[in-house]
Amino acid sequence: MTTLILALIIGAVLFGIGLYGALSQTNLVMIMMGVELMLGATMVNLVAFWRFLHPDVYAGQMFVLVVMTVMAVEAAVGFGLGTARFRAKGSVEMEEAAELKG
Amino acid sequence: MTMLLMIVPIVVGIWVVATLESWVSTGRFRPGRPLAAAVAMLGQESLVPRRPDRILFEIAPPILLAAGIAATTVLPLAAEVIVIDLATGGLFVNAAWVYVVVALIMAGWGPNGAYAMVAGWRFLAQLIAYAMLTVMPITAVAMRAESLSTTAIVESQASGTWNVITQPLGFVLFWLAAMAVAFLPPFDHPVAPTELAGGVTAEYTGVRLAIFRLGRLTLILTLAAAVVVFYLGGWLGPWLPASAWTAVKTLTVVAAMLWLGRWVPRVRSEHLMAWSWKLGIPLALVNILWVGVTLWAVDR
Amino acid sequence: MMPTIFIALFGAAAIWFGVRVFQTSSMVRSALSLLGAMAAIGGMFLAMEAEFLGVLQLMMMATEMSIMAIFMVMYMMDPGGLGQMDMSHQQREALAAGIVATLLAVAVALLVNWGTVAKEVDSTTVQLRALGIEIMERSMLLFETVGVTILVSMIAAIAVAVAREPKR
Known part of the structure; x- marks a missing residue:
């Protein structure tokens, strides 16, 4: 088994854990943590691809920087929405946010 | 080998910092006091508060110590005397300091005490505000050196002037940020002895407190050494051997930081935040622009 | 050989911390476990010789997860996890989705011919x-x-x- 496949499998397992967390948790902040874990898994894969397939193409590292920015953006917007929700309703439990279905 | 070589100056440095700290806070110069205090703390019973978050309570002091030690590994004592000369040293040293906040949050949350928790979360706000002010001046320093390696940064100051002359604004910002990251007075919110009864250290006694203190002294030493490496020319200087220059400069910076803190009252938390976000960060951007323009002008 | 061992070790640590995130009912522990997972991912980057990305990951995630921790404490009813509140729903479907996604990704990793692997960077x-x-x-x-x-x-x-x- 090559190291590349090992890294990809680790990434896949982390992605699965993150997906499980994002779907199974009821709290906004916990859901965000699941999403962060999924983004972390994508970064593992990207770095593995850069390292083992195209180490001379630095757009690969650039892509990782973009994903890190996505994490920061997700955190900022998520906490902003969470704060607004908490001010309005006093909780960020998603079970209590069913009216957002419309 | 270099690692062993580095342990001796770090231990001696910690002892001197501890002596200086007790000197400025009590007004009496007693070189034996750090040792006596350490022996007393090791002999003390190490209490565990009621219903703690045991894991966080136990690992917080070692993490603080580990963060301090990690930061020392990339700071050079002389041209060849450095544990690991990372190509990303200027970034790594920041990464090590950021783990101070992790340690303090654990120490604040773990013991299940109100004062400690307030102090821990306060330090989170303080460090996020001031970590920006350590990163951005280092960016400007790295621009001059065209490298993030700490040894390359010192060598860039060999030809001509030290960074403190060419980047005075960055020097002042980094100095203040260093004091805030090491929570020295007047920025000592997480341990504030008079208003939070010791803050994050309130529930720690005995061996754990000894490790915590040791970690903090290491942290102060690394921040002073970083000021020297990034702005005061590191090991550069006439007559004395290289490592002696680093030691003398570092301890002078430590003494100046402690002396400065003695005469300034503790800054209020919200003023601290406002200064960093509204004043410090725009000034740090001005510093980067200033350095870029001067480098470009010198180049031509 | 050494990088492979380190990747496996850091990967195992990342997976263990990742599982811990959703197992504990203490919110601060949960956020700090996520920090552990992210720091282990940073360690994997270092093992894969992407030093800049690894150090950047270690630095950014420490602050980001600390911020997560304080928001958890602010917005959760039971941040210490002392009340043993259950804060999950649709457990079975979520678990199934997680396992299916993992298996699909693993299958892709194993079935695709990745060609020659670069030795040096x-x-x-x-x-x-x-x-x-x-x-x-x-x-x-x-x-x-x-x-x-x-x-x-x-x-x-x-x-x-x-x-x-x-x-x-």
Whole structure:
């Protein structure tokens, strides 16, 4: 088994854990943590691809920087929405946010 | 080998910092006091508060110590005397300091005490505000050196002037940020002895407190050494051997930081935040622009 | 051989911490477990010789997960996890989705012919220079867009979250 496949499998397992967390948790902040874990898994894969397939193409590292920015953006917007929700309703439990279905 | 070589100056440095700290806070110069205090703390019973978050309570002091030690590994004592000369040293040293906040949050949350928790979360706000002010001046320093390696940064100051002359604004910002990251007075919110009864250290006694203190002294030493490496020319200087220059400069910076803190009252938390976000960060951007323009002008 | 061992070790640590995130009922522990997972991912980057990305990951995630921790404490009813509240739903479906996604990704990793694997990478000094040139030349537009995006998201988050004066 090559190291590349090992890294990809680790990434896949982390992605699965993150997906499980994002779907199974009821709290906004916990859901965000699941999403962060999924983004972390994508970064593992990207770095593995850069390292083992195209180490001379630095757009690969650039892509990782973009994903890190996505994490920061997700955190900022998520906490902003969470704060607004908490001010309005006093909780960020998603079970209590069913009216957002419309 | 270099690692062993580095342990001796770090231990001696910690002892001197501890002596200086007790000197400025009590007004009496007693070189034996750090040792006596350490022996007393090791002999003390190490209490565990009621219903703690045991894991966080136990690992917080070692993490603080580990963060301090990690930061020392990339700071050079002389041209060849450095544990690991990372190509990303200027970034790594920041990464090590950021783990101070992790340690303090654990120490604040773990013991299940109100004062400690307030102090821990306060330090989170303080460090996020001031970590920006350590990163951005280092960016400007790295621009001059065209490298993030700490040894390359010192060598860039060999030809001509030290960074403190060419980047005075960055020097002042980094100095203040260093004091805030090491929570020295007047920025000592997480341990504030008079208003939070010791803050994050309130529930720690005995061996754990000894490790915590040791970690903090290491942290102060690394921040002073970083000021020297990034702005005061590191090991550069006439007559004395290289490592002696680093030691003398570092301890002078430590003494100046402690002396400065003695005469300034503790800054209020919200003023601290406002200064960093509204004043410090725009000034740090001005510093980067200033350095870029001067480098470009010198180049031509 | 050594990098493979380190990748496996850090990967195992990341997976263990990742599982711990959703097992504990203490919110601070949960956030700090996520920090552990992210730091282990940073360690994997270091083992894969992407030194800059690894150190950056270690640095950014420490602050980000600390912020997560304080938001957890602010917005959860039981941040210490002492009340043993259950805060999950649709456990079975979520678990199934997680396992299916993992299996699919593992299958892709195993079935695709990845071709030849690169043995060597540039030294970190060369890497940093090349990454800087990449950012400033080919990916400049992308980098600028990312910068503007993060600025916009900051403004949007503050605009959404700011306290409004009650109407008179």
